[in-house]
Amino acid sequence: MxxxxxxxxxxxxxxxxxxxxxxxxxxxxxxxxxxxxxxxxxxxxxxxxxxxxxxxxxxxxxxxxxxxxxxxxxxxxxxxxxxxxxxxxxxxxxxxxxxDTVPDTARHMEELLERARQADSEVARVAASAKPAGDPDPYKAPRESVEDSESTDVD
Incomplete structure (x- = not known):
C-alpha cells in the first residue's frame, strides 16, 4: 500500500x-x-x-x-x-x-498573453469608431402604425 x-x-x-x-x-x-x-x-x-x-x-x-x-x-x-x-x-x-522548464513556459505564456492584450486593444480601438453597415438592429420588426391596423380590420 x-x-x-x-x-x-x-x-x-x-x-x-x-x-x-x-x-x-x-x-x-x-x-x-x-x-x-x-x-x-x-x-x-x-x-x-x-x-x-x-x-x-x-x-x-x-x-x-x-x-x-x-x-x-x-x-x-x-x-x-x-x-x-x-x-x-x-x-x-x-x-x-x-x-525545470516551468520558468521558460511561464515566460512564453506571458509573451502570448501580452500579444493577445495588444490584439484586443487594437480590436477595441477599431470597434469604437465603427458604425453598422445597415440598420442598427436589422432583426427588429417595424412597428405598424395605428392607422394601418384600423384599415385592415374587417367586421
Whole structure:
C-alpha cells in the first residue's frame, strides 16, 4: 500500500537537503547559480527526480545549463549520501536531476498573453469608431402604425 503523504513529505525533505548541501557543503563553482525548485519521489520511494533551474551571473549572461548538469552529475554520490543520512529511510532513493522548464513556459505564456492584450486593444480601438453597415438592429420588426391596423380590420 502506497502512502502518498509519506512520499510528499520525503520529497520535500530531499529537496531541502539537496538545496542546503549545494548551497553550503559542495564547493563546485558550476553549482553556484543552481536553485532546486521541486522534487518528486516514486510511489515505492526508490527513485527521486529533482528539478532545478540555473541563473546567469547577471541579467545579461545566459545560464550555463551544461556545466550545471555536469556539476550535479559529479556531486550525485555525495548528495545521495547526504539524503540517506538526513532522511533515515531504509533505502536511499536514487537521484535524477532534470532542468525545470516551468520558468521558460511561464515566460512564453506571458509573451502570448501580452500579444493577445495588444490584439484586443487594437480590436477595441477599431470597434469604437465603427458604425453598422445597415440598420442598427436589422432583426427588429417595424412597428405598424395605428392607422394601418384600423384599415385592415374587417367586421
Amino acid at each position: 502506497v502512502d502518498q503523504a509519506r512520499a510528499r513529505r520525503l520529497s520535500k525533505r530531499i529537496a531541502a537537503i539537496v538545496a542546503t548541501a549545494i548551497d553550503h557543503e559542495i564547493k563546485d563553482p558550476r553549482l553556484a547559480f543552481v536553485t532546486i525548485t521541486d522534487c518528486k519521489v516514486t510511489a515505492d520511494l526508490h527513485d527521486a527526480t529533482i528539478y532545478y533551474t540555473v541563473m546567469g551571473e547577471d541579467l545579461d549572461t545566459p545560464p550555463d545549463l551544461q556545466a550545471a548538469s555536469a556539476g550535479l552529475e559529479k556531486a550525485k554520490g555525495v548528495l545521495r549520501s547526504k539524503v540517506g543520512a538526513g532522511t533515515g529511510v531504509r533505502f536511499t532513493p536514487t537521484l535524477t536531476f532534470m532542468t
